[in-house]
Amino acid sequence: MRGYTWIVFKKELMDTFRDRKTIATSILIPILIFPILTFVMGIAMQGLFDDVESHVPIAIIGEESGVTEFLLETGLVEIKPEPDPMAALKDLDVFVVVEIPAGFTEMLKGKNMADLILHYDEASQKSTMALGTVQGLITQFQQEVVRQRLIDLGMDPGIVTAVKTESRALAEGESGNPVGAMLYMMLLPLMLTMWSAVGGIPAATDLGAGEKERQTLEPLLATRASRSQILFGKYFAVVIASVMGMLASLLGFLLATLLNPTVLASGGIMPLKAVLVIAVACLGLNFTFSAVELAISFYARNFKEAQTYLSPITILVMIPAYFTLYLDGKLIPESYFHIPIINTIAIIKEALARIYDPRHLMIVGVWLCVYVGIALLFTRRMFSRESVIFRN
Amino acid sequence: MIRVKELSKQFGGFTAVDKLSFFIPEGQVFGLLGENGAGKTTTLRMLATMLQPSSGSILIRGIHAIDFPEQARAHIGILFGGETGLYDRLTARENILYFARLNGMESKAANARVERLATQLEMTEYLDRRAGNFSKGMKQKVALARSIVHDPEIMLFDEPTAGLDVMAIRLVHAFIRELKAEGKTIVFSSHTMTEVMALCDAIGIIDRGKLIEFGSLKDLEKRAPGMSLEEFFLHRISEERR
Numbered sequence: 001m002r003g004y005t006w007i008v009f010k011k012e013l014m015d016t017f018r019d020r021k022t023i024a025t026s027i028l029i030p031i032l033i034f035p036i037l038t039f040v041m042g043i044a045m046q047g048l049f050d051d052v053e054s055h056v057p058i059a060i061i062g063e064e065s066g067v068t069e070f071l072l073e074t075g076l077v078e079i080k081p082e083p084d085p086m087a088a089l090k091d092l093d094v095f096v097v098v099e100i101p102a103g104f105t106e107m108l109k110g111k112n113m114a115d116l117i118l119h120y121d122e123a124s125q126k127s128t129m130a131l132g133t134v135q136g137l138i139t140q141f142q143q144e145v146v147r148q149r150l151i152d153l154g155m156d157p158g159i160v161t162a163v164k165t166e167s168r169a170l171a172e173g174e175s176g177n178p179v180g181a182m183l184y185m186m187l188l189p190l191m192l193t194m195w196s197a198v199g200g201i202p203a204a205t206d207l208g209a210g211e212k213e214r215q216t217l218e219p220l221l222a223t224r225a226s227r228s229q230i231l232f233g234k235y236f237a238v239v240i241a242s243v244m245g246m247l248a249s250l251l252g253f254l255l256a257t258l259l260n261p262t263v264l265a266s267g268g269i270m271p272l273k274a275v276l277v278i279a280v281a282c283l284g285l286n287f288t289f290s291a292v293e294l295a296i297s298f299y300a301r302n303f304k305e306a307q308t309y310l311s312p313i314t315i316l317v318m319i320p321a322y323f324t325l326y327l328d329g330k331l332i333p334e335s336y337f338h339i340p341i342i343n344t345i346a347i348i349k350e351a352l353a354r355i356y357d358p359r360h361l362m363i364v365g366v367w368l369c370v371y372v373g374i375a376l377l378f379t380r381r382m383f384s385r386e387s388v389i390f391r392n
Numbered sequence: 393m394i395r396v397k398e399l400s401k402q403f404g405g406f407t408a409v410d411k412l413s414f415f416i417p418e419g420q421v422f423g424l425l426g427e428n429g430a431g432k433t434t435t436l437r438m439l440a441t442m443l444q445p446s447s448g449s450i451l452i453r454g455i456h457a458i459d460f461p462e463q464a465r466a467h468i469g470i471l472f473g474g475e476t477g478l479y480d481r482l483t484a485r486e487n488i489l490y491f492a493r494l495n496g497m498e499s500k501a502a503n504a505r506v507e508r509l510a511t512q513l514e515m516t517e518y519l520d521r522r523a524g525n526f527s528k529g530m531k532q533k534v535a536l537a538r539s540i541v542h543d544p545e546i547m548l549f550d551e552p553t554a555g556l557d558v559m560a561i562r563l564v565h566a567f568i569r570e571l572k573a574e575g576k577t578i579v580f581s582s583h584t585m586t587e588v589m590a591l592c593d594a595i596g597i598i599d600r601g602k603l604i605e606f607g608s609l610k611d612l613e614k615r616a617p618g619m620s621l622e623e624f625f626l627h628r629i630s631e632e633r634r
């Protein structure tokens with residue numbers, strides 16, 4: 001960057017970062033959004049677990065039996081004396097109703113198979129979760145009964161446990177919070193792509209349409225700086241603003257993992273290789289979208305129009321971002337590496353899964369160069385067209 | 393010195409400027425008159441090399457402006473429209489300096505020039521305040537300083553007093569007179585006949601893209617004695633359209 005391009009770049013950067021609105025939308029909001037989001041999610045999740053886990057309110061239909069006793073002893077359920085248990089379930093006064101058919105105790109004593117019915121409300125998340133808890137407890141009760149029967153028969157209870165499992169997470173430095181780690185893997189690519197794409201919008205709006213609206217574009221075009229020098233000075237300023245937005249969102253994301261580790265678990269420090277791959281992928285988006293946004297902004301007659309034209313970009317990025325939300329970084333179809341935006345998300349997901357496939361890296365790298373090239377050509381064309389610059 | 397030959401501009405199939413030819417000697421103030429949509433702004437934009445002409449040639453102080461737009465622009469200053477905006481988040485000084493630097497001035501020379509202009513235009517007081525909450529008059533002065541910061545020999549004004557209040561208009565008129573006294577070549581478009589009468593040496597009347605009249609004010613008086621400029625203007629246009 002030399003001469004007039006540099007002068008334009010410096011001025012636009014200074015101008016952009018003196019704007020409180022731009023600072024707020026491209027730096028403050030991305031920093032705050034994830035800590036706030038995870039905080040709210042944390043409270044909601046806590047509420048859900050508290051209610052269900054500490055003491056699941058249940059009701060019993062039928063006779064008293066060993067099951068009732070067993071359930072009470074675990075301390076995880078609270079048995080409510082409801083006159084009409086099914087009505088209570090409907091009102092969610094209790095989450096599960098355990099129906100013990102007549103003769104249940106006799107069946108057990110006679111070493112027969114006894115039936116037990118669990119009622120729950122499939123429309124209620126709490127009831128569904130409570131069902132899982134109660135089912136687990138019943139299974140424990142059942143195992144206890146079987147164990148006793150085997151001992152009575154003089155056999156080793158171990159013979160019915162053919163396989164004993166233990167879960168061990170794969171990633172090193174695992175936080176022991178699989179849900180948090182999964183959310184992290186899901187949301188990080190989404191957030192990075194989103195902000196890389198939209199981070200430049202406020203700056204682009206101001207540097208293109210804003211200049212027209214202020215009527216400073218004509219004096220600017222009448223200086224000795226050439227069109228492309230003006231364009232590139234502005235372009236690099238938008239790129240910087242967009243990178244800042246992306247970095248701010250990353251900072252916010254990392255802050256969220258520190259503040260609310262129950263919701264978002266980072267799963268330890270990322271290796272440098274992954275950081276590099278992710279950085280290059282994001283920069284590819286920064287460079288592409290900055291060019292497109294600036295072109296659109298120049299096309300707009302005024303500030304308002306530019307905002308209208310530029311807002312669909314957010315949705316445009318959101319669709320592939322949500323489409324790939326549940327995509328497993330280890331099972332990405334080859335074709336995904338050829339689809340714009342999706343390929344960037346795919347390569348980020350692979351890097352997060354510590355996969356560095358040279359073929360995939362090459363494909364996405366080439367595509368990113370193509371995108372940047374096309375976007376820049378498009379922008380240059382826009383900025384050199386009289387019907388665009390002097391549209392009124 | 394500005395020499396224009398057979399200058400035309402088409403937008404799609406529409407001819408906005410049609411084979412304009414004129415010569416403006418060094419130090420002359422030339423007024424371009426015309427109705428709305430006559431082609432004044434288009435002509436001035438081509439002179440400023442912002443628009444590429446469809447055909448014809450422009451010579452700015454001996455430089456072929458179409459082939460060497462950047463060199464030509466070094467000699468040109470523009471002030472288009474009455475209320476031109478500034479960069480609100482930049483100070484007055486930063487606003488002017490930016491244009492000085494973009495016109496190839498070294499940082500030191502640019503700074504000295506800004507100081508001098510600030511004194512001349514009496515704006516030292518607010519030179520380092522952000523332009524966002526300047527009054528109209530203050531903004532106008534900064535815009536004037538911006539247009540001449542690189543000391544161009546040729547100034548192009550497109551309706552520089554449109555939409556301005558009385559005080560601002562006086563300021564602009566005084567500014568143009570000052571430039572004239574300094575020997576600058578000036579082209580300006582206007583709807584206001586009194587303004588043209590007061591400031592110009594020569595005029596051109598442009599109608600639907602064509603230059604239908606061109607000459608010094610003295611010549612015009614000889615040709616149409618007793619006629620005001622306004623009467624002459626209307627007379628020539630109706631004659632042309634018959």
Ligand SMILES: Nc1ncnc2c1ncn2[C@@H]1O[C@H](COP(=O)(O)OP(=O)(O)OP(=O)(O)O)[C@@H](O)[C@H]1O
Pocket residue numbers: 386387390391392403408426427428429430431432433434435
């Ligand atoms: N970028 C453009 N694209 C298409 N047509 C244009 C463009 N710029 C100007 N025109 C048309 O060219 C004609 C001349 O316009 P111009 O702006 O030069 O007129 P003007 O004399 O400056 O008028 P006014 O007094 O209203 O400013 C008008 O009919 C206008 O609609």
Ligand SMILES: [Mg+2]
Pocket residue numbers: 432433434550
């Ligand atoms: Mg005009």
